[in-house]
Amino acid sequence: ADGVAQVHVAIMADKVQPVILAVGSGKGGVGKSTLSANLAVALARLGRKVGLVDADISGPSQARLLGTEGQRPVAHENRLVPVASRWGVPMLSMAQLTEPGAAIAWRGSMVAGAVTQFLEAHWDNAEIIVVDLPPGTGDVQLTMLQKFKPTGAVIVSTPQDLALMDAARAVSLFEKGGVPVVGVIENMAGYACPHCGEVSDPFGVGGAEAAAAAMGLDFLGRIPLDIAIRRESDAGNPIAAGDGPQVQAFLALATRVND
Numbered sequence: 631a632d633g634v635a636q637v638h639v640a641i642m643a644d645k646v647q648p649v650i651l652a653v654g655s656g657k658g659g660v661g662k663s664t665l666s667a668n669l670a671v672a673l674a675r676l677g678r679k680v681g682l683v684d685a686d687i688s689g690p691s692q693a694r695l696l697g698t699e700g701q702r703p704v705a706h707e708n709r710l711v712p713v714a715s716r717w718g719v720p721m722l723s724m725a726q727l728t729e730p731g732a733a734i735a736w737r738g739s740m741v742a743g744a745v746t747q748f749l750e751a752h753w754d755n756a757e758i759i760v761v762d763l764p765p766g767t768g769d770v771q772l773t774m775l776q777k778f779k780p781t782g783a784v785i786v787s788t789p790q791d792l793a794l795m796d797a798a799r800a801v802s803l804f805e806k807g808g809v810p811v812v813g814v815i816e817n818m819a820g821y822a823c824p825h826c827g828e829v830s831d832p833f834g835v836g837g838a839e840a841a842a843a844a845m846g847l848d849f850l851g852r853i854p855l856d857i858a859i860r861r862e863s864d865a866g867n868p869i870a871a872g873d874g875p876q877v878q879a880f881l882a883l884a885t886r887v888n889d
């Protein structure tokens with residue numbers, strides 16, 4: 631038994647602190663959760679040990695996105711054990727702890743408590759924990775900055791001016807908190823017609839790249855508006871786990887983030 635205890639102590643002492651990669655956006659609906667899930671899956675495909683925390687406490691969507699709805703995490707020694715997903719990315723989301731569709735109207739301190747439990751869970755030998763933040767600049771962001779300072783942050787924006795103005799606010803929050811912004815991802819950049827394949831640009835194109843340049847930030851890449859992304863997301867099959875046309879874009883994003 632002593633031997634086992636010693637091995638355990640050795641593992642604990644050895645334990646690498648995972649990189650915490652926050653994914654933020656200025657506003658909701660820009661695809662931050664979708665990109666967080668697919669970025670985590672793509673990083674796992676690159677061979678990294680990745681975990682995912684859904685820090686969007688009142689609007690959790692990662693259980694749906696990663697197909698883990700209905701899986702309940704157990705607690706071990708007062709800490710949660712992340713649930714496994716089929717994509718090699720263990721995860722935790724409020725969706726795992728509440729009934730589907732139930733309103734989660736919590737005070738700031740309770741929200742901070744939930745985020746703390748997720749980040750202090752048994753992530754074992756995870757190298758990277760992708761944290762899907764709620765949109766904007768609220769309690770969860772403050773908890774993250776004060777308690778679990780992310781190693782870096784990625785900002786997701788759609789190409790329109792308004793979304794970019796909000797994204798700039800998110801950037802400034804991280805910069806003020808001393809969190810390096812790894813770069814900006816442009817989502818819903820161009821729409822590929824599923825019938826004729828012609829690409830049109832309902833929200834303009836290149837806006838996020840120009841805005842990133844204006845803020846002195848790296849542009850990490852763009853993901854088009856693709857019906858397959860929405861459809862597969864809803865079905866709990868992250869597109870980055872498959873072999874469709876967007877996989878290369880996600881792997882390229884993951885490679886840039888990984889570097």
Ligand code: ADP
Pocket residue numbers: 655657658659660661662663664665691817818853854855856857858859860861863864
């Ligand atoms: P956020 O986390 O920023 O609120 P979501 O990730 O929940 O946004 O995405 C909002 C909606 O847009 C979802 O229905 C999602 O499936 C869809 N979506 C996100 N990105 C894309 C994309 N590139 N192509 C098609 N649909 C997308």
